[in-house]
Amino acid sequence: MEYTVRAPIANFTDLLLDAVCMVDAGGRFVYVSAAGVNIFGYTQQEMIGMRVIDLVAPADRERTLAAAQDIMNGHIHTDFENRYVRKDGSIVHIMWSARWSEADQLRVAVARDVTALKQAQAMQSVLYAISEAAHASDDLADLFERSHAIVHEFLPACCFAVALCDTAGQDIEFAYLVDDGAPCDTALMPLLCETVAQCAAPLLLAPDAQDGLPAPLRAAAATLTGGALAVPMTTTDGVVGVIALRNGPDDAPYRTQDRDLLVFVADQLAAAIGRKQLHAQLRFMALHDELTRLPNRRLFHDRLDTALAHARRQQERLSLLFIDLNRFKQVNDSFGHACGDRLLQEVARRVSGCLRNSDTLARLGGDEFVVLLEDIVLAADAGLVLDKIHLALAAPVDLGDGHRLQISVSVGVAHYPEHGGNREELIAHADKAMYAAKAAAALAVSGAHQPA
Structure with missing residues (x-):
């Protein structure tokens, strides 16, 4: 069945910052306004005829299909949220308002990109969670374990590592290293952390983007099938450590927004580490002789x-x-x-x-x-x-x-x-x-x- 949208309506909807979408009973786009290009990354022509569910993030498909059926049964949805995979592979968070037009046999929906809002909410949640973990943790090992659980809610990773620098800032040692079902590359992660600690800047690795890397790291990353992301933990005294993640080939690749979130996590964790180390130093000084480092x-x-x-x-x-x-x-x-x-x-x-x-x-x-x-x-x-x-x-x-x-x-x-x-x-x-x-x-x- 073909549908024709009158030009005046199409011209009007193209002025909206939110995307207006029309989907037939079979779940395929029949119309997408100009704002959809910025939201989904596809041109309007590319999206016409595409199945909506194919763009939905796999984890959200089941409830998305249930919501679509509910709309077709006559219920109006005004605040449904789910995630879509953009053309470039990144994740976009969408808030939908939708209803079913029985006369036209169409789902008419307005899509608002709330990715920035979700990012801000995620950072706020991380701030509270890391702060709570820092106060609840008995030691750094416990803090890293709690931090792993917090980060995993926002950034999937089959490998999560925290490496700390020595007092001279020359060598690093893993204080926490966990693989969740997929083994961590014994060469890649140490080299990745060392590189980030030395350059004091975040580094995002992808299988097809390894130009400009130091030769040892490039060689270790040659067999990378997923993505890797590492950011420095920095205090006023310099780099104190590195947080590093690696995901699998079936996971969405890490993007700049993921890097920004992990940088935020690293800042909070670095501050918490600084406080923990200061408290540990004060406790040590209270119970040990300064000259010999023996118990007092x-x-x-x-x-x-x-x-x-x-x-x-x-x-x-x-x-x-x-x-x-x-x-x-x-x-x-x-x-x-x-x-x-x-x-x-x-x-x-x-x-x-x-x-x-x-x-x-x-x-x-x-x-x-x-x-x-x-x-x-x-x-x-x-x-x-x-x-x-x-x-x-x-x-x-x-x-x-x-x-x-x-x-x-x-x-x-x-x-x-x-x-x-x-x-x-x-x-x-x-x-x-x-x-x-x-x-x-x-x-x-x-x-x-x-x-x-």
């Missing part, structure tokens, strides 16, 4: 209380080793505080190398260190650790500027439960034993200098 007195007391509670429940043993450097004040007086600091750092490094991962080495202040040995079977086991510490500290320490120093330490030992049942009793015993050892060492030195 507060953190040590907390770990000792936890270890004691565990030892009581499991009827296990633990030991404390109080370590004090002999004649440390003379080092500061003779060589300066900078050399004294280097000595403390070297002692911390050597003693740490004598311990298990489950043990704790803390700096209590000045030249005093303490070792917590958990799950000790015999008291003699602590003696073995003490022997290792003495051996590790026997080698001279290079303090720089040509200064080499032979050092020694005095150590006091306390065992649970023999020397106390709580933190205060154990610390007091170990401290007293350490001062006794220091006094004995001082007496031995003075005796060695007495004439025979």
